[in-house]
Amino acid sequence: MRRREIGIIGGGASGLMAAISAAQADSSGSCKITVLEKKDRVGKKLLATGNGKCNLTNLSFSVENPQQYYRSQNPEALSGLFAQFEVQDTLKQFRRMGMLVMDRNGYVYPLSQQAATVLDTLRFTLEEQETEVGYGLCGGENNRFPKGAGYGIPGARRWGRLAVWEADSCLRKHSR
Ligand SMILES: Cc1cc2nc3c(=O)[nH]c(=O)nc-3n(C[C@H](O)[C@H](O)[C@H](O)COP(=O)(O)OP(=O)(O)OC[C@H]3O[C@@H](n4cnc5c(N)ncnc54)[C@H](O)[C@@H]3O)c2cc1C
Incomplete structure (x- = not known):
């Protein structure tokens, strides 16, 4: 059976977590997940x-007042997101990936107090679940388009040539 292809544009914190969550939701392993990252490494900003x-989360965070810890022009969207995935879900997810944490006055950090530990944890989890990362692959800003039954990302570059990378589903984060 052909595996369903899922493409995730951007290997930052959100793209890496999206890839990990997609693989965890796909218990039958029927999907092939690829992160397309335009740089030569993922998670640089992390x-x-x-x-x-890397301050992962905050134990005092409340869904009613998300702006106390997260700045956003759209606080309602923030509340909606955090109602679906709470602080405890974040902690549970990192525990599941094998990372220990510590808290200082509610601010949660990796036990190592090194942001690199967070990035390594995400990268190793991707490796374990056999998620491919295509480095130097660039999904265009607004030119994702439905192509046949799936998606084509014109401008995706592989081996220096322009190519159309095809997937059944494609995730890219909202621009703020
Ligand atoms: C100095 C500083 C400190 C911070 N400290 C904290 C903190 O302690 N705790 C916290 O929670 N947040 C913190 N933040 C915020 C946090 O860094 C961001 O919220 C988070 O990194 C955003 O992740 P992202 O995946 O959405 O975006 P990004 O990290 O920007 O990742 C986007 C990725 O997509 C790639 N990309 C972009 N366009 C394309 C394309 N067309 N094709 C392919 N790839 C593409 C980029 O190369 C990049 O790798 C901090 C931010 C800064 C600047």
């Missing part, structure tokens, strides 16, 4: 977060 320690 390394700079929380002054190099």
Whole structure:
């Protein structure tokens, strides 16, 4: 049986978590998941977060007042998101991936206090679940389009040539 192809544009924190969640939801292993990252490595920004320690979440966070910890022009969307995936879900997810955490006055960090631990945890989990990362693959800004039964991403570059990368589903984060 042909495996369903899922493409995720961008290997930042959100793209990596999306790939991990998609694989966890796909218990039968019927999907092939690919992260398309335009740079030569994923999660670069993560390394700079929380002054190099990565503040994962905050134990005092409340869904009623998400803006206390997250800035957004759309607080309602934030509340909706956090109602679906709470602080405890974040902690559970990292525990499941084998990462230990510590908290300082409610601010949660990896036990190592190194943001690299968070990135390594995400990368190793992707490897374990056999999610492919296509480096140097660039999905165009607004040019994703339905193609046949699936999606084509014009501008995806592989081996230096312009190609149309095809998938059955394609995720890209909202632009803010
Ligand atoms: C200094 C600093 C400190 C921070 N500290 C914290 C913290 O402690 N805790 C916290 O929760 N948040 C923190 N943040 C915020 C956090 O870094 C961001 O919310 C998070 O990294 C956003 O992840 P993302 O995946 O949405 O986007 P990004 O990290 O920006 O990732 C997007 C990825 O997509 C790739 N990409 C973009 N366009 C394309 C394309 N067309 N095709 C293919 N790939 C593409 C990029 O190369 C990149 O790898 C901090 C931010 C900064 C700047």
